[in-house]
Amino acid sequence: MKYRGIKNTKKEEGMKKKTKKDKPTRKIKKTGKNKKGVSTKKTEIARRASAVSSFLPQKIVYSKILAQKSPDFELLPAVLFYGDISGFTSMSEKLAKLGKEGAEEVTKIINHFFEPLIEIILKWGGDILGFGGDSILAVFTDNKWKHPKELRALEAAKQTINFVKKHERIETKKGRFQIKMHTALTSGKVYFKDLNNDFFIGGKLANQLINIVEKAKAGEIVTNAAFQKIVKEGFRKTEKSIWKWINKKTKPLEPETEKEILQTIQKKVSSRIETLTPYLTEWIRERIYLKPTFDPKDGEHRKVTTVFLHFTGISYEKEPEKSAFLIKGFYKTLSETSEKYGGYLNKLDVSSTGERAIIVFGFPIALEDDEKRAALFAYEMLNNPFIKSKRIGLRIGINSGFVFSGPVGSDLRREYTVMGDAVNLTARIASSARKDEIIVSESVFNKVFGFFDYSSIAPREFKGKKEKVRLYRLLQKKRVAKSLLSKWLSESEKIVGREKDIEKIKKGIKTVKKGKGQILAISGEAGIGKSRLTQELIKHLKKSGFSIFEGDCISYGSAFSYHPWVDILTDFFGILPDDSMKERKKKIKKGMVSVNQKLSQWFPVIGEVMGVSFPETSLTKFLDAKIKKQRVFDITFDFMKFVAKKKPVSIIIEDLHWADTASLELVNYIGRNIKNKPFLLVVVYRPIKKKEEFMEKDFSTLITLKELSKENSLNLVKNLLNIKDIPQDFKKLTIEKSQGNPFYIEELVKSLIEQGYVAEERGKWKFTGDIKKLQLPDTVEAIILNRIDRLDIYERDVLQVASVLGREFDDFIINAIYPHITPLKKSLKNLQHLDLIKKEKGKKQIRYFFKHILTREVAYETLSYARRRDLHKKTGTYIEDELKDRREEFLGLLSYHFFEGKDFDKSLLYSVEAGEKAKRVYANEEAIEFFTRAIESYEQLEKH
Incomplete structure (x- = not known):
């Protein structure tokens, strides 16, 4: 399982259920009955309520269930109880050799002891504050108990020690072990604070408790002077302020319980469970x-x-x-x-x-x-x-x-x-x-x-x-001046180890320029250099005078119909991010009519894909979704053919492995129709199991990127640093760790610069540190995380926020959702210097994108679930409020962000609308995905 970062977010109320992708939906029968005639739903809620309350002291449970107002702090008159059990640690270490079987046996034995000890302490009015692995910390207060807290605490101490003595010899699969216990009791005032998602006890009484328990031997009960002063008889002073219980023959007290309070708690705990879950x-x-x-x-x-x-x-x-x-x-x-x-x-x-x-x-x-x-x-x-x-x-x-x-x-x-x-x-x-x-x-x-x-x-x-x-x-x-990395070359100017692949690219371009269509498929694992080779391809396309249209598929976009094609059509129509709905409509109309006057009848079909509403025409009004979908394919290809009249066209679809079904079908449609036209269709993807139609064409060329050779791995380092030689230790490290992965090598070099092992001297990079001491992660993801961890707090924060927006994000959106504008601007600049993100300026817009999709993925995984939810919700709210005239365009994003943000009311609304939109353009698989999300949102609303 990848690292997502641990979710120590106690502030949320209620219980979180994962999405369908994470686990199957669990349904509770509302009308079912158990053997006692109690509905199974009520039984399930009661079991959960009981489990939740078991993780909390009774003091917290009582105050929340009875809706008592928590004071800012309390100085409680109390007796603190500390029971220290020895022998578990050595037993655990021996049983560890049995693996999970040993772990199971350890747990069973520990709980075999703790269960009766817990019952004894609770029976005498103790409230268990926590466990120290093999110890128990409890507090006794007076409340409505008949016997004073000191006598009850002493009785609990005696009975717990007697129980351990009776069961001190434990037989295990790794031999016999002896378990012992000693106890300390201190009387006085203890400081208590309810933090509303945790609790705190402290002060001198608590410190004294831990001090004196260390003075006790196995089987002994030791107390402070205040405790002895109240109980009086049966003690012997052992040293300053420490007394040991020696009277073994005292008559035991009769136990008592607060029946009325317990009955009230049991009735209310299920109905007020939400008051306990934040803890x-x-x-x-x-x-x-x-x-x-x-x-x-x-x-x-x-x-x-x-x-x-x-x-x-x-x-x-x-x-x-x-x-x-x-x-x-x-x-x-x-x-x-x-x-x-x-x-x-x-x-x-x-x-x-x-x-x-x-x-x-x-x-x-x-x-x-x-x-x-x-x-x-x-x-x-x-x-x-x-x-x-x-x-x-x-x-x-x-x-x-x-x-x-x-x-x-x-x-x-x-x-x-x-x-x-x-x-x-x-x-x-x-x-x-x-x-x-x-x-x-x-x-x-x-x-x-x-x-x-x-x-x-x-x-x-x-x-x-x-x-x-x-x-x-x-x-x-350790810190390295940011100015060093601001001089960093984004990547090696000369592409390394891909000479044969570049020859295939050049050959394909020449063929297209002769009027013969070509499909170029670039496949390879993450970090192997697909994006770098694509950039090299674009350089050659520009030199050869091609019109280039690019569309990116996104990791969460498989339910967004035509996502990469919307990018391409946006470019074709000349639509800018801050264009109003009126301007968008105008540009779509102008673009379509310039291709063919008759296309004016088909504005609603293309508008549906683009998220722009047009009135239905006599041609579109009664068409079913399947025919509309075919018209989207035909018209999109007409647009590309129109451009190809002037110069050859290249359509580049990146990250095809994340494509929605409709987009993939359109790729195959374009692929089957370009054989005798000046088109270069480029598809870039991680290995996919299914063999797509475009792969089988006789005018299709597959470039499968493999790891770099040892020689080329070292050449890449030399090119990145513009140096002629590399220390022997680093040669060995590069070859062993990178396994020929270019992105790993690039991130490794940057990591070394950031850590000071490579430094700039007189305008040149030099190795300065002892490489032998360097500890490096073994995976590309781990080394990216390694770099992210060294960012300052704002840079890291901005990178994480940006990761929620996707691989590409607009300047105006991150400005809107990031709360600190001054550090945002500085951080975006530094992240560019550090080569983690890139900036792209358009006519009226500024866009940023993660240099590598893996960087975005790793940054996203570092976010806690609570922060992730907050950012998704904030993004959805911004789109909803500020881009309302482009609502149709963003239905899929609104569904995604509100679902991930756990705003199930809005997720339900937008998932249904997005599903309907997908159905209208015959993107049936995407429609099913949206409707499934709508059902899950509804189930979550029902549950709460």
Whole structure:
């Protein structure tokens, strides 16, 4: 699965259902009944509601379900409970050797312990705040309970420890393991803040809890002095402010429950589930929608990078109001920055010296470059203006390795977590960091040293590690002056390794100039050089005096009837982007009549394709869609023949593999009718399985682009840099990594310039760094992502926004939807200098396009789903409001953008209209696709 970027967007309400393309539609029978006579729809909703509430503390569930107004903060009189279970980590590492079977067994064992422990804590009025992999954090408050919170917390501690003692020996497929538990209890006031999409606890009481639990041995319960003072008997002081429970013979309390509250909650939770879903990350909501139950098969071992980020400098008890403001701002920065780099904000947690956040990169979706993302995230947090101005101190540790990941807990309370030696080491690295310092392990350093300046740290000893651990301190992010790349040659002036292909092109052009039609098909994988060869072809066409018409197919355009031909007809009629509907009509009429006066009867047919309405004529009024479609083909060819009277014509269709059915049929129609006419039909595409008609013509030539030879790969580097020789290390790197892919080579060279391994000296490029140390991705997509990651925040942002608009985008549209006009202009300029986009000036317009379609695809995939939806909706709204007189033309785009933006009301409306339009021009497959989208939109509206 490609990287899309992780979706840590908790702000959305409700549950997201993927499109038909992602998974089959799941229908809930509205009238069905289960064995108890309850409708299956209600049962399904109840199961989902139960699953959602299991991921949250009761305090949050109660306040939202009962519609209680959340205070800005609370200083809660409470007892904090911390149960630390040891033995799981070593067991998990041994069972990892069994693969998924081992992961399943680990989950089963952990939940075998946690389920009864959770029941015990809840039975005594505890509210579970979270799990630390193999630990449980809970809070006890007084509320309406008969027994005081201290006694109930103590009873829960005793019973949980007794349960573990009774079941401490575990038999597994990898031998016998011993599980133990110790507990800490602290009484006082704890700082609590509801963030409306998460929650936070902190303050001295929480810090004290973690401090004293580390003093307890297996089977012990330790408390603070305040707790002992209330319970009084049964304790022995072990050291300053720490007391150990020693009275084993006390009479147990009678448990109690808040029956009235529980009954009210159970009745309301299903009907108010939308108040709880913002607290869950989108991928968990999606997981619950697909399957609201959890089992041992959900766990797995995987490689991730974890970041532990300690933060201090907030005085919760002394300045609670100010602390509420700081926590809100800090959390916003934390969640936005982690989302930006594809991290999963796993939790806010407490530590002995302050509070901390745990962020995971590579879970739940694997990332090729999770170490780099984690480091960039940490660097940006450390340099964030809000955090620096508010003097919030950060201590950050980063480590990568294999961990166990999955759901921990029970149906009553659970969370997704990661655990294992790699996580434990991250926690210890972070604890060893000084204020405002980022410390990384060697496994992370090996992947990120090319992006940062760093200093080595003397190897340190850590608990659980036999040998000392090598560490590195990240300093400044490496930067290269943008002026270097502004001098960059877009591509090698001389095309390399395609000499035979160019001879075929020249031969085809000569044949066409003699009045004999030719079809030229250019096929090859992404990045292999199709666009570069097409540019070379256009150069030769211009020299030979051809009229050139170009049309592009788009990745999301298979449902847009005639998309590439609309480009061609727009060029033929001389229509500009800012032309009014009146001007468009005038130009279409003039163009058609100039070809043939009789074509005035067919304005509505061509207008339908162009999104311009004309009144039906006596000829078109009663024609069926099939005949109209044939007339579109005939008239379009008439236009091209009209141009060919003066000079030869070349029609170039790029990315044919994405073409809609009607466009492909028109390509085949043109292809079968040009044999004895001065036409060159050029089709460019990635390999397609189906053999199209145009491929079988005796006047068709296929150019299949292959990888460059080793010699030509090196020649391309020399041409790009205009140098005569290349260091031996780089020769080896180029050949091994690129596998002869020209686009990879080009992006590789640019990446080296950006990282400082290739620098300009006296107007010439030279290799300056140690290539042996360079770590590079193995795929074209990964190296593009590598370059995108090094853009500054605005450049990256603009590139991502542009990717939503497609491979080509107009200046006026991106100006309208991008919120910051000054950085937009600067960023567009820099992106051109960096050779990621190109600018094209027309008579009244400015257009930009991604230099390579892969760049657009990778940039789009880096967007979070939430941001993607927002941008699609914003684009749709702009087209709807500002280009309303061109509504017909943009029906397909409006359907697409509103559907991807999850505005299902408008998606339904425009999908139906676009389907009707496609049906009218006999584009039946496209009509079906639009109507299917309309049905999916309706189902989404019904569901919500």
